[in-house]
Amino acid sequence: MLIAKDKKGNYINAEDLTDKRGTYFCPACESLVILKSGSIMINHFAHQSLNHCENRSENESAQHLSLKLKLFNWLNRCRSTKVELEKYLPQLEQTPDLLVNENIAIEVQCSPLSLKRLSERTKNYQRCGIKVIWLMGQDLWLNQRMSQLQRNLMYFSNNCGFYFWELDNANDEVRLKSLIHEDVRGEIYYVTKYFQFYHDDLLEILRFPFQQQPPQKIKISPLKLVNQENYIKKQLYHRNPRWLKIQEKYYLRGQNLMTSTFSYPLIGPVGFDLLFFKVSPQRKQTFCQIDANISDYYRRFAQNIIENQKSSDNLCLYPPHFYAIMEDKSKEEKDS
Ligand SMILES: [Zn+2]
Numbered sequence: 250m251l252i253a254k255d256k257k258g259n260y261i262n263a264e265d266l267t268d269k270r271g272t273y274f275c276p277a278c279e280s281l282v283i284l285k286s287g288s289i290m291i292n293h294f295a296h297q298s299l300n301h302c303e304n305r306s307e308n309e310s311a312q313h314l315s316l317k318l319k320l321f322n323w324l325n326r327c328r329s330t331k332v333e334l335e336k337y338l339p340q341l342e343q344t345p346d347l348l349v350n351e352n353i354a355i356e357v358q359c360s361p362l363s364l365k366r367l368s369e370r371t372k373n374y375q376r377c378g379i380k381v382i383w384l385m386g387q388d389l390w391l392n393q394r395m396s397q398l399q400r401n402l403m404y405f406s407n408n409c410g411f412y413f414w415e416l417d418n419a420n421d422e423v424r425l426k427s428l429i430h431e432d433v434r435g436e437i438y439y440v441t442k443y444f445q446f447y448h449d450d451l452l453e454i455l456r457f458p459f460q461q462q463p464p465q466k467i468k469i470s471p472l473k474l475v476n477q478e479n480y481i482k483k484q485l486y487h488r489n490p491r492w493l494k495i496q497e498k499y500y501l502r503g504q505n506l507m508t509s510t511f512s513y514p515l516i517g518p519v520g521f522d523l524l525f526f527k528v529s530p531q532r533k534q535t536f537c538q539i540d541a542n543i544s545d546y547y548r549r550f551a552q553n554i555i556e557n558q559k560s561s562d563n564l565c566l567y568p569p570h571f572y573a574i575m576e577d578k579s580k581e582e583k584d585s
Pocket residue numbers: 275276277278279280296302303304
């Protein structure tokens with residue numbers, strides 16, 4: 250942790266401290282902490298004895314400490330922004346890494362946590378009217394596939410679709426990965442926008458997904474789509490249990506997955522039912538950070554593909570906003 254209390258109850262930032270001998274206390278549990286400094290880790294405090302403290306900072310990595318301090322200093326440059334580092338919130342028994350303008354918690358998440366813990370912490374903030382923004386360190390960056398945890402750290406906006414934040418400590422960079430789509434194999438597709446630390450206002454960057462912008466798209470070649478079909482056939486051939494179960498569902502509808510040719514692309518928004526190509530009400534998707542109604546997006550996506558996609562074309566994936574406009578247009582045409 251970077252903040253401790255002194256004997257008089259003043260909050261002290263480890264960065265500003267040179268005297269190691271002072272006596273300092275944890276703002277959450279009030280127990281004794283000591284100042285640590287070294288070549289790898291920046292100055293920080295650690296509990297003298299391990300205890301059950303909500304200020305869960307004992308295993309903080311160098312990356313976490315460094316990112317937290319960089320973001321704090323960045324936000325502090327903006328005079329109209331009130332930013333508090335590691336402010337302990339007793340009503341929640343939680344310490345957000347950064348609390349901005351008293352109603353935005355920024356969490357720099359560098360290590361995996363359980364879904365249960367993520368959901369508890371998220372709901373606690375929401376219950377108190379605090380919006381929480383999770384920014385992910387290296388171990389949680391998006392790779393070829395998404396874990397359950399990463400799905401639940403995703404956000405949604407009409408301009409960006411599903412999106413995900415990453416922090417790069419070595420390059421001083423915030424990355425916004427948006428328009429996240431998934432194929433039937435679980436491989437993901439997205440566009441990336443890069444923001445350099447200290448350049449623009451960080452709060453403005455975090456609002457970016459909700460600002461108007463030229464619509465992005467992802468183009469996918471027909472070859473990629475053929476590969477998806479081959480993948481399914483291979484899985485069935487090797488009797489992969491997951492795919493055999495899906496095959497059963499197909500049989501129940503009088504279809505055979507092995508011999509099906511798919512008239513629809515096997516790539517879509519995360520959580521969309523690609524194999525049955527529809528929005529199934531019983532298979533409602535919930536994502537921990539998202540309260541928007543995603544089913545409209547799924548429905549419009551499906552509608553747009555059915556109306557416009559020919560199998561020989563490149564597949565173009567657009568943000569939810571685009572599909573909404575297309576739907577309005579097609580309604581107007583039908584009415585006139
Ligand atoms: Zn403590």
